[in-house]
Amino acid sequence: xxxxxxxxxxxxxxxxxxxxxxxxxxxxxxxxxxxxxxxxxxxxxxxxxxxxxxxxxxxxxxxxxxxxxxxxxxxxxxxxxxxxxxxxxxxxxxxxxxxxxxxxxxxxxxxxxxxxxxxxxxxxxxxxxxxxxxxxxxxxxxxxxxxxxxxxxxxxxxxxxxxxxxxxxxxxxxxxxxxxxxxxxxxxxxxxxxxxxxxxxxxxxxxxxxxxxxxxxxxxxxxxxxxxxxxxxxxxxxxxxxxxxxxxxxxxxxxxxxxxxxxxxxxxxxxxxxxxxxxxxxxxxxxxxxxxxxxxxxxxxxxxxxxxxxxxxxxxxxxxxxxxxxxxxxxxxxxxxxxxxxxxxxxxxxxxxxxxxxxxxxxxxxxxxxxxxxxxxxxxxxxxxxxxxxxxxxxxxxxxxxxxxxxxxxx
Numbered sequence: 001x002x003x004x005x006x007x008x009x010x011x012x013x014x015x016x017x018x019x020x021x022x023x024x025x026x027x028x029x030x031x032x033x034x035x036x037x038x039x040x041x042x043x044x045x046x047x048x049x050x051x052x053x054x055x056x057x058x059x060x061x062x063x064x065x066x067x068x069x070x071x072x073x074x075x076x077x078x079x080x081x082x083x084x085x086x087x088x089x090x091x092x093x094x095x096x097x098x099x100x101x102x103x104x105x106x107x108x109x110x111x112x113x114x115x116x117x118x119x120x121x122x123x124x125x126x127x128x129x130x131x132x133x134x135x136x137x138x139x140x141x142x143x144x145x146x147x148x149x150x151x152x153x154x155x156x157x158x159x160x161x162x163x164x165x166x167x168x169x170x171x172x173x174x175x176x177x178x179x180x181x182x183x184x185x186x187x188x189x190x191x192x193x194x195x196x197x198x199x200x201x202x203x204x205x206x207x208x209x210x211x212x213x214x215x216x217x218x219x220x221x222x223x224x225x226x227x228x229x230x231x232x233x234x235x236x237x238x239x240x241x242x243x244x245x246x247x248x249x250x251x252x253x254x255x256x257x258x259x260x261x262x263x264x265x266x267x268x269x270x271x272x273x274x275x276x277x278x279x280x281x282x283x284x285x286x287x288x289x290x291x292x293x294x295x296x297x298x299x300x301x302x303x304x305x306x307x308x309x310x311x312x313x314x315x316x317x318x319x320x321x322x323x324x325x326x327x328x329x330x331x332x333x334x335x336x337x338x339x340x341x342x343x344x345x346x347x348x349x350x351x352x353x354x355x356x357x358x359x360x361x362x363x364x365x366x367x368x369x370x371x372x373x374x375x376x377x378x379x380x381x382x383x384x385x386x387x388x389x390x391x392x393x394x395x396x397x398x399x400x401x402x403x404x405x406x407x408x409x410x411x
Contacts, residue, residue: 028344030297031384035348036355037290038380042373043356049274051369052242057116058177059187059367061271062093064238064249065212069262076261078108078225081236084252091248092240097225097233098215103160104137105220106231112138112173114237116180116216122154122171125224133226137167140218144172158221167223175218183366185212186268192364202269211235212266245271270367294383297344298391305337305395330397337392338385345384349377 056062066084068075081097096114099106107115108130120141129136137158144153157166175181184190188198212235214220225231240248245267253265309316316329356370 028340028347030293030300031341031344031388032297032348032351034290034293034297035345035380035384036352037293038383039349039352039373039377040355042376043352043370044359044368045274046373047356047360047369047371048270048367050371052271052274052367055177055366056242057239058180059183060180060185060268061187061242061367062239062245063185063268064092064240064245064252065185065266066236066238066252066256066263067211067234068232069264071262073262074260075232076236076256076263078233080233081109081114081238084236084238087255088238088248088252091244091251092238095236095238097236099225099228099231099234100214100217100220101162101228101231103219103221104223104227105214105217106225106228106233107222108225108233112222113176114239116176116237117173117222118176120172120174122169124171125222129226130224131226133224133229135165135167135227136170136224138171138173138222139169141172141174142218143221144169160221160223163227165227167221173222175216180216185216187270187366188364189366194362195364198364212237242271243275246275268367270365274367290380294387297341297384298387301337301340301388302391302394305333305340305392309333309395333395334389334392337395338389341384341388341391344388345381348384349381 052059052061066076066080076097078097081095085092085095094114096112097108098115105115107125112118112124122138125134125136125138128134139147139153139158147153147158148156153169153172156169158169159166180187182189182191184195186202188195192198215235215237225233238248238252249265249267253263256263256265319329320326353370353372360368360370
């Protein structure tokens with residue numbers, strides 16, 4: 001029975017494309033877009049969340065930037081980084097203060113890990129060297145090759161104009177994530193055609209990405225803050241897990257305001273979107289819309305299949321005369337409905353992937369990423385198939401009840 005009904009069902013389903021292309025198009029609409037709605041949101045949201053966590057240091061999704069706001073009042077000092085790290089232990093992984101006085105990057109704590117750099121050769125600055133302003137420094141590997149071609153930079157001297165002196169190179173560093181070179185401090189691709197538009201939108205929201213780009217300038221020479229004791233930190237960079245960045249930034253700002261400071265606390269906007277309640281609300285709404293589209297698609301398929309049966313009563317009657325049982329006839333149209341739903345899902349899956357790719361391609365934020373959600377795709381296909389088969393029961397029963405004698409005698 002399965003073989004005798006499956007082949008005619010598949011053949012009849014494809015013949016509908018040639019017979020009534022417009023009707024076939026409307027049959028596929030509900031199923032296709034239900035499939036898209038089942039796959040597209042998890043593809044982008046899950047992909048972006050995974051990228052934000054796995055490539056956090058590169059994309060800047062683990063960063064909390066702080067600097068002094070306008071107005072009078074106490075200002076954040078070099079000790080603020082250590083206080084933040086201690087006060088929010090468990091939430092904040094590290095905190096580092098720095099100031100830019102070209103060609104110097106003044107650092108306030110031992111080590112450059114908190115500033116997105118890692119040691120390439122030599123050693124870090126000691127606590128004593130930082131506080132006393134010892135004439136030592138670290139330079140990037142690229143700057144070392146430029147200033148000392150073919151020579152070991154360790155032990156060499158770098159001359160700076162302000163204050164005029166010579167600093168001994170005690171180490172070289174590199175960016176902890178080389179892939180971040182093409183990104184600004186908020187993870188936006190500098191070479192992307194829409195980078196300028198993204199910056200304008202962020203500035204409209206009060207986020208100025210250029211305020212912190214200097215923190216990752218490899219041409220600045222890292223030197224002890226004690227060289228310029230009167231210079232205040234230009235920024236404090238705290239790091240936390242991407243999931244905790246939004247809540248930690250709010251708590252830090254609340255505590256600093258309570259202590260009388262007026263800080264500006266900024267995080268990657270994508271983090272606030274990805275790891276917040278509104279995204280979970282959107283996911284719930286997406287499921288509701290998915291179910292609505294699925295039901296609508298099933299109703300459309302059912303009604304159009306019933307209309308198709310009314311038009312094909314002569315065909316059904318001839319098959320009955322040829323020996324097809326009511327069960328075989330019903331199974332044929334049930335399978336035919338399933339084929340329509342399968343075609344809808346086969347169109348919906350690549351369409352969802354295409355839209356996800358386009359959405360991430362046009363956005364300059366590197367944290368916006370997509371993956372192929374295997375589990376959600378399987379669930380969507382199973383749901384569409386189950387409801388499609390359910391919607392095919394009524395047309396199948398209608399087809400099985402066609403009386404061949406009545407139909408053929410009327411012609």
